[in-house]
Amino acid sequence: MLDHIYGLGRFGMRPGLERVSSLLQSLGNPQSAFKSVHVAGTNGKGSTSCMMASILREGGYHIGLFTSPHLIGFTERIRVDGREIAEEDVVRLGRKVMAAAPAETTFFEMVTTMACLHFAEQQVDLAVMEAGMGGTFDATNALEGILSVITSISLDHSEYLGSSVAAIAREKAGIVKASRPVVISCQEPAAAAEIRMRCHELNSPLYCCGEDFHGEWRENKLFYRGMSVSLDGVTIGLRGSYQRFNAATALAAVEVLGKGDFPMPTAAMTAGMEKAQWPGRMELISSSPRILLDGAHNPAGGRALAEALVEIPHRRLLLVCGVMGDKDLGGILGPILPLTHEVIAVAPRLPRALPSSELAEFCAGQGVAARDGGSVEAGLTTACSMAGAEDLILVCGSLFTVGEARSIILSRPFEPFRG
Incomplete structure (x- = not known):
């Protein structure tokens, strides 16, 4: 059906x-x-x-x-x-x-x-x-x-x-x-x-x-x-x-x-x-390591997210990021990258997702340490292995990236669909 x-x-x-x-x-x-x-x-x-x-x-x-x-x-x-x-x-x-x-x-x-x-x-x-x-x-x-x-x-x-x-x-x-x-x-x-x-x-x-x-x-x-x-x-x-x-x-x-x-x-x-609760919007979904989910996917959302990150104490910010290929990378990530210690670039399971290798290359070009994390699951695993007790993992860039990460953390089936 x-x-x-x-x-x-x-x-x-x-x-x-x-x-x-x-x-x-x-x-x-x-x-x-x-x-x-x-x-x-x-x-x-x-x-x-x-x-x-x-x-x-x-x-x-x-x-x-x-x-x-x-x-x-x-x-x-x-x-x-x-x-x-x-x-x-x-x-x-x-x-x-x-x-x-x-x-x-x-x-x-x-x-x-x-x-x-x-x-x-x-x-x-x-x-x-x-x-x-x-x-x-x-x-x-x-x-x-x-x-x-x-x-x-x-x-x-x-x-x-x-x-x-x-x-x-x-x-x-x-x-x-x-x-x-x-x-x-x-x-x-x-x-x-x-x-x-x-x-x-x-x-x-x-x-x-x-x-x-x-x-x-x-x-x-x-x-x-x-x-x-x-x-x-x-x-x-x-x-x-x-x-x-x-x-x-x-x-x-x-x-x-x-x-x-x-x-x-x-x-x-x-x-x-x-x-009021709204999953995937500044949602702290894990405490060990700390994982924050936010569906910012346009420049205005990126600016609001950067403003909100200041309110959450952390030592390092590890960014697990995946975006759609038709989005404004500079607009979305521009406010966030200066706050980031390292980017783990991923690609959600949708045909229009930007390849993780291209996203990693873009972030590196902005002067931020970045690696190609591959899939959302692989990238999340990498970030968790890197994170210390005082670090914060932020998953963002697209609601589809956030949704896939949330399904992995909660062990629920993910139904990727853009519409």
Whole structure:
């Protein structure tokens, strides 16, 4: 079943919502059975989505969460109240969707439809739907969300979304719905201008980080000032001071929802932030040796990761790094390499991965000691043999590298798929 669904990835991105809308209609429009929040952006949309879902669960609501890509296995993509969809439900719903799907339906359109069916069956109160890559033509945009959330926008997937931050923001702002509220994280001026224009055109109320709400980071705690809520000294379950912007955006989104059908006590907001977990993002997954996983895979993510590394005491930083062949190596690794003692270059098990030998050559050319580590498993083994008690092993460069490493450490089967 999954092999067949993964095979649909060959159709790639196909602009337009006609196929997924038709598919949903043929299955009784399951998305009409629950309310939804739509989350798009370049960086932080997964973290923001999981924090929102965690807060809403603490508030007593029955919450669905749809995210992509998965780190280890397909079932991570569809969750209800923090529980992954059961494999037997994947098989059952996959067959149902395949029987109704037009011939050219893409992988992501099918998976989005499966999520909607599952959330309807589970009678969730609200689903947090993370957009896959874009906005306007992303399959998740077939849902009429009650709130749109846009996290930080930067250059990524330019071959699909546009060659400038403004163009990418224009595409991401396609999730804005007429007269429905919009919450945005801190943005570059060009991105903010595009979102403002879209909200003005559609008469959609806009709430901006840094203007309508604020998040400060002091002594590893969040201090939040919102529209009507203030929280002091909140512990966030996700590591990294850069999460203050994602956390503030999630809290503001919950505040906006609270004006409608989802009132939220402040105690639930605090508890939800503390309990939020998002694998593969500044995740300390091993203590002996210390292994940190982070899925930074674009320049903005690389800068945020470098900032966060300063917060973790270590003697030497050993970098196990693997990237996709179409990524900006200098942009991703530029902020991190000066902090690195040695790079062990690897290649995750995807066809578009950059060969580990080429990555090692690039890093050496930047003046950093580097070796060709081969596979993710071999590179991780090498790093562990080199690490002392006070050293830190960082696995980064791609979510697929992080996912494969995580599967090895947890002894779980890895399902590599880009989509």
